[in-house]
Amino acid sequence: MTKSLPEFKYMSFDVVGTLIDFESGLKSCLQEIAAEADVTIDGEQALTLYRAARYSENASLFPDDLVRVYLAIAPELGLPVDKRYGERLRDSARAWKAFPDSAAAMARLALDYRLIAMTNARRWAFDHFSEALGNPFHAAFTADDTGTEKPDPAFFESVFDFVAAEGASKSDILHVAQSQYHDIGISRALGMTNCWIERRHAQKGYGGTIEPAEFTEPDYHFTSMAGLAEAVTAARS
Structure with missing residues (x-):
């Protein structure tokens, strides 16, 4: 059974494409x-x-x-x-701007979870993205920090080590992302619970994101960050 939204302690986020347009x-x-x-x-x-x-x-x-x-x-x-x-x-x-719903959704989610950024962008760019989002993150991992890029499992292992140092485990994390290739498939393979934000739900194709070899059915699925934030509010009410 998929864990309910209130059961997670952390949410980890792809940034470019999920939160930043x-x-x-x-x-x-x-x-x-x-x-x-x-x-x-x-x-x-x-x-x-x-x-x-x-x-x-x-x-x-x-x-x-x-x-x-x-x-x-x-x-x-x-x-x-x-x-x-x-x-x-x-x-x-x-x-680059955040999607219109991103900052408000992140502010809402930060009330109940520790938010972790996981981005293939370099730190200099992430700093601008984070500012556009209202600096909501408890921790952030960039390509500069990990020395690799998603979907390399080593990127995710860096995050697992971080939460372990805080007394938690990957089962306490809901991984949130729009990229099937970079995030949803590999997070499933690594045993994480995931949430697909289907930003291109009204458009054909994968746009600027590489197409996955196969589609991974996510544990949670929304077409916006607002949808996720609303679901959390409903689940906690």
Whole structure:
């Protein structure tokens, strides 16, 4: 039986894509560059190209890797092939916005749980994301902290060690994420209870996130963070 929401002590969160709207941030920056170059681009096509370029063998840590990614996708979008535009795309991460429901939901959840960030982003970018969310986290793990990226089990093991030092275990954590590939599948394989936030429920495909080899049915499923926060309130009333 799946544990009830009030039984958890922690909630761990994917950040980019679950709490921070990185797809809109990427598309907005690319469309600004396109407008300056008098070019029209399709946002979903840009995300498809981004996904293919991002998940390559020579990828580096995110979002620094956006410089390389831009140079790879610019020719196919008809955009100027110039490193300074790649740097502009990378630096746009500092201003990426949280989804409209994220900050309020996190503030609500922080009343009852210790919130842990688990992000493949580097620490410099996470600091901006956390500020946009109202700095709700009890602890945070970035690619810089773990030396790896999800879905590597070692990333999750770092979090398990942290909660163990606080006298808890992975069974006390509900892992919350939108990425089937990076989070939902591997969290299930590692024996965690998980919650899928299906941000793209009204859109086709996986957007800027790599498609999983197979779909994992989550323990909990909502289409927004507001939905999760409302369920917690209902379960505790």
